Amino acid sequence: MSEIKISITSVEDSLSSLSNRASQLEKRAEEAEERISATEDHSSRLAAMEKAVERLLLKVDDLENRSRRKNLKIINLPEGTEATTPLVDFLQSTLPALVGLPSDFPSLEIERAHRALSPVPPGQTPRSVLVRFLRFSQREFVLRAALKKRDIRHDGSQLRFYPDLSSxxxxxxxxxxxxxxxxxxxxxxxxxxxxxxxxxxxxxxxxxxxxxxxxxxxxxxxxxxxxx
Incomplete structure (x- = not known):
């Protein structure tokens, strides 16, 4: 009888140990599920934030391009071609004939104009010229006239005209x-x-x-x- 009691006690101890292990496994499984759920929530929030950032970047880029609507970029205008004349005055008097504007077209209203803010490239392509018009309609008319004429030259250089767009x-x-x-x-x-x-x-x-x-x-x- 004593041997049977010892065997029963041993079995009970084993069952108790297995029960404890099962409880620990259940607890770990619950903790793992909680961590997985938290990770999924975090991933969802991160995805939502990425979409929000993408929308904001698109809006910022749109605002930047809207602020550039009156700008015109001229490529390959020789350095120093305006001599001592202010660049704005030079462009106001030269652009109409260059792009072939009608003779009765109103005088160009240019707010400002400047070369690209970089050192003068010796013996290389001239720095681009950025022109800001007072009115978008004038910039658009000049750009369309330039695109229509295509072959525009000044001092032996072929000029190219582009809208000023964001990077x-x-x-x-x-x-x-x-x-x-x-x-x-x-x-x-x-x-x-x-x-x-x-x-x-x-x-x-x-x-x-x-x-x-x-x-x-x-x-x-x-x-x-x-x-x-």
Whole structure:
């Protein structure tokens, strides 16, 4: 009988030990579930914060580009071509003839103009010129006239005219393929691919969507980068 009692006691001790271990495992499982739940909540909050930051960055970039709407960037204007004349006065008198504005076009109202704030590059491409107009309508008219005329030269240099865009918009434009349909190509603000086919303008948010459209009409797509 004593041996049976000893065996029963041993079994009871083993069961008690197993019960304690099971309780510990249950407690650890509950703690793990709590940590997982907390991690999931943290991940959800982090994802929401990332979306909020992305929206704010888009708004900031939009505000920056709106503040640049009156600006025009001129590339390759020779250094010192204005001589002793203030740059604003030089541009007001020279731009109309350069871009081919109508003779009855009102005098250009330019708030300020300056070269890029960098050292003069000896023997290299001249610094770009940033021009801020008083009115957006005048800047737009000058830019459209320049794009229409295309071949604009001054002192033997071919000039290029661009809107003044934020670095983020320029980054998007540089990184996207440009569709070419019927010899027409371009960007819709801020960086949507734009093309003309059979008299209709098509807009694409991604190069992939443009490629699908091109494939559907058996045309090709080539890489084109927006350069300053």
């Amino acid at each position: 983020e918009v320029l980054r998007k434009r540089r990184g996207r393929a440009q569709a070419r349909l019927n010899k027409y190509r371009g960007f819709a603000y801020p960086a949507r691919l734009r093309c003309l086919h059979e008299g209709q303008i098509h807009l694409f948010d991604t190069p992939e969507s443009a490629a699908l459209f091109l494939d559907s009409i058996n045309l090709f797509m080539y890489q084109y980068y927006f350069t300053l």
